[in-house]
Amino acid sequence: MTEDLSSAVAPARERPSHPPPCPRCAAPCWWNGWRLVNPVIADPSGTAARAEQWLARAKCSACKRSFTCLPEVLYPRRQYQLDVVAEVVAEVSLGDSSAAAAAREVGASPTSARRWVNWVAGLGSPSELLRVAAWIDPAAPVGIGLSRHAGDGVCARAARVLDALEQLGAALGRRGVALAMRSGLGRVLGWQRSYFGDVVSLVSEPKVLSPAMALGGAPRGP
Numbered sequence: 001m002t003e004d005l006s007s008a009v010a011p012a013r014e015r016p017s018h019p020p021p022c023p024r025c026a027a028p029c030w031w032n033g034w035r036l037v038n039p040v041i042a043d044p045s046g047t048a049a050r051a052e053q054w055l056a057r058a059k060c061s062a063c064k065r066s067f068t069c070l071p072e073v074l075y076p077r078r079q080y081q082l083d084v085v086a087e088v089v090a091e092v093s094l095g096d097s098s099a100a101a102a103a104r105e106v107g108a109s110p111t112s113a114r115r116w117v118n119w120v121a122g123l124g125s126p127s128e129l130l131r132v133a134a135w136i137d138p139a140a141p142v143g144i145g146l147s148r149h150a151g152d153g154v155c156a157r158a159a160r161v162l163d164a165l166e167q168l169g170a171a172l173g174r175r176g177v178a179l180a181m182r183s184g185l186g187r188v189l190g191w192q193r194s195y196f197g198d199v200v201s202l203v204s205e206p207k208v209l210s211p212a213m214a215l216g217g218a219p220r221g222p
């Protein structure tokens with residue numbers, strides 16, 4: 001079950017004295033109000049909880065673009081955050097939970113759970129993810145155990161992608177990449193967003209991970 005943390009404490013409005021530069025043109029920005037969001041996040045024990053919070057908005061002095069300043073722990077345009085999505089997909093594809101039962105645990109609909117499983121299954125090629133993991137950390141024991149998710153069904157495909165994402169997320173962690181999220185899905189997509197500026201949408205049809213993910217697009221940072 002999701003707990004509702006929003007009614008307990010009014011969320012604080014906190015922001016630094018100056019906004020970050022514009023993500024599009026790097027010009028200085030000014031603060032431009034607030035946005036109240038209501039994401040479902042996984043707390044440290046793995047329990048999904050709705051956590052209402054205020055996010056500062058900024059506006060560019062040059063190109064006039066407005067944007068919301070998101071902390072690293074929040075993935076853009078997602079109510080159900082990636083660690084929660086990963087947990088539901090794991091329960092359906094690796095465990096024996098039905099989509100309805102796994103969805104109920106986090107307060108989502110069965111339709112959402114089925115959509116997440118499909119989305120993860122189409123997110124990328126497990127072998128490509130493992131190649132990136134081996135490239136980032138040549139000592140990584142990549143690929144071990146992937147063959148246990150045999151089959152052509154969507155659950156088996158989602159399980160292989162999730163497993164490969166876990167291995168890539170672990171490789172990133174061992175190489176000192178700062179990772180705000182805990183699941184492989186959250187770590188890999190968070191890393192893509194921080195280092196390459198890519199945001200993958202879960203709303204429409206599955207979009208594979210960006211070309212920046214492919215070998216040859218060297219990750220920046222440690």
Ligand SMILES: [Zn+2]
Nearest residue numbers: 022025060063
């Ligand atoms: Zn700008």
